Amino acid sequence: MGITARAVLAGGGNVVGIIPEALMTAEIAQAGLTEMHVVTTLHERKALMHLRADAILALPGSIGTLDELFESITWRELGIHDKPVWLLGANDYWAPLLFLLQHIADQGFAPPDLARLAENLPDLAALADMLPQNC
Structure with a gap:
């Protein structure tokens, strides 16, 4: 996540960080973000991420990525959101x-x-095709 955040910032983009308070000491929070939200729990983090997102994009990651991805897919199946995943x-x-x-x-x-x-998007060009022109 840090590499992606730094690349977006270097390209002039905005990055919103949402991190649980307990992870502020266990992990190093990315400095210099456009916005940083410190929340109490992981559940609160995921809820705020979904609220702020126009779409959900999963990059290769570990079990935490899968946790967030499965919750996004589940919420979409249940009709809690209809954002692209x-x-x-x-x-x-x-x-x-x-x-x-x-x-x-x-x-x-x-x-x-x-x-x-x-x-499934095969490459960055496919992702770019999915994004609105003003991103």
């Missing part, structure tokens, strides 16, 4: 996840179109 990663990084979503649907545990809740 985009997956961006080189070399078909997200293919196993999309396969799992389809497998879950094929086994009858979710609607047949479950995998449509997240869209």
